[in-house]
Amino acid sequence: MCNIPIEDKRNYIDWDSYMNSKGEEIKVKNNEPGIVWKDAVTDTWFYLSNEKYNEYINRIVENFGGGLDSHGKVSFEYKKICDFYDIKNFSKLKSLPWRYAEKEKKPAVVDVCRLFVLFAWLYGEVDKDSRINAYKSFFEGSFDNYPKAYNAVKALTSENSIKINQDKEIILIKGGAYKIKKYYLENSKIHDIRGASIIIKHLTEDLIPQEVFESYIEEAVIYSGGGNIFAVVDSDLKKVIEVIGKCEKIIDDYAITLENVFCYYKSSIYNLIENYRDEMKKFDIEIEQKKKLKIYNNIYTRSSLLNNSIKIGNEQIKIECREELTGDAESGACKRCNTKEALYKVDTPDGQECICGSCLHKLKIGRKCKSSFNKDLEDYINKANLQGISFSMPKEIEDIKDSKGYISVIYGDGNNFGKIVNSLENIYEMMYFSRMVYMTSFEATCKAILDSNYSLQNEKKNLKPFELIALGGDDIFLICPAENSMCFSKHLITEFNKKFREVIATDKENNKITLSIGIAVGKYNNPVRNLFEMAESKLLSAKRLERELASKGQNNGSVDIVVVKGTSYVDFISEQSMFPMDNDSFGEFLKLVNKMKSSEIKKSRIQNLVRAKQQMEEESEFQLYFLYNDCKQKDKNKLEKWMKENYFSKGIYRFEAGMMVKDISEIEGKSVRCNVWKDILDIWDFCKGGVSI
Structure with a gap:
């Protein structure tokens, strides 16, 4: 165990307080016994005393179903080991470092342990049935029976050069689904x-990993989720090609039109440890090349699961139809997606319809199964001891609409993830990062839903219906009632940033992980596919702003919005908007609008200003109109005075004669003038709810 060096002047986060959600910064005394390390993702320096470290090691052992006896021997249950490693188990224990690593960025104990068992299997030091003994030996500190595996672990976790047998060949397997959003939105039901x-989640968290487990071992899967999998297996190429073929067939059988690709890459344990980044870059190039070669038949989608029952979670779903069609011209196009041939006549909530195989699978599974996120949210609520909160699953998009018939499609994406992924130096950093991304994205989304849902303030504590479609690490896609969607988005960005950077490294402030969001608000009968495309476009503009802010070290998340008042969106009027906004400015803007709504300033007055601005060709003409009308108001209703007293935007904007002005070049005296009234009107009805923004 190491002592803190005398010359060490760093401030550390006490990992024990971090485990208890406090994250207190402490001053560590010189030569105080304990372990110090740098977090592999946040670059934060942690400290943990020897005594506490041993306590947490014992807690991991207990989670593995065992304990240490008086002779230091361990007893484990393999099922409990697998349960602990399950990606849905969000225990912070998984980030406890391995004390014997000689690097500043120490790997997690659970990751080193899993890699140790994997290396032992690859070297032939254990077989599939004796892996439990390797787990026991790892925690007992007895490595005599696994010298090659232990040597590989030491080489991976040491700054010093340790000789590894370069002849041990392995094969990397990587792949999964892509163009996932296209698959989600083949229709708007x-x-x-x-x-x-549900299909994608079932494929990547259950079926595909299970195929690898059965063909190899559980430890071979390095990560699986978000539509993708990465595994390290032995050098039997014939078997690898067979497994890859089975994985692709599983996806083709369940998600008929979902584009997917799996590849293998010949490597060695030496290259995996010593040249990880180069190996992964080469592998990714091969995957992209294979994507270009694959051809998909997305028109004629016959189901290979017809009349079969499949199990997803606790549900048994039978893929059946009333009548199988020939698929000729008389059958016509699928009534749900309108792009593929109708091959099955089925009973739907809208009556009998002729549909394609892809929509058949989605319909049967979507009607029978509960949203997997809703179940996870229930578990989150229970663990947080939030009693009496209930929510219902929407049966139709109409169930999600707010009191005025509007929904919001929200599409969020993390910033700086690519930079971090490219900077990962070894396999254990990647294991830790993928786990952390999933855990923190999930927790941030849950907390934002609870914090922003204004109905929690009433006695019944009923959450508004929503539909989370995708939560793939840094990728968040959901549909919610529009009336509190602005508040939700603000909370989501804040919680996402906070969860990822609860403790941040000040020297990397401009590279911190943040979230950008695009919001499309429209009537519930707008095609979701159209609203998503608008949200995606707004996400791109929000991310452009975030990149600009990051270059100045001012990035804290960003948001852009579009509001569609009818059933189609055509913006004939070019109005300079204050959007996209950074997250802090967005919060201030929401406060401004909510304060305005509670004042004597009426919505009709804002509407009149928006119409006047649209009708007047010259900006100066509108400003004269604004000042003239404002002079006729009572003192407390004068907008010029009210806006200057109530709006704060970190000095980005100033209010001048009915317009928001942003200086873009002090030297040249250039500025941008924004129609703040259009922006206020856009979010007027959609910023209800939540605790303090």
């Missing part, structure tokens, strides 16, 4: 969207 989400 809520059951089918939910079914698509």
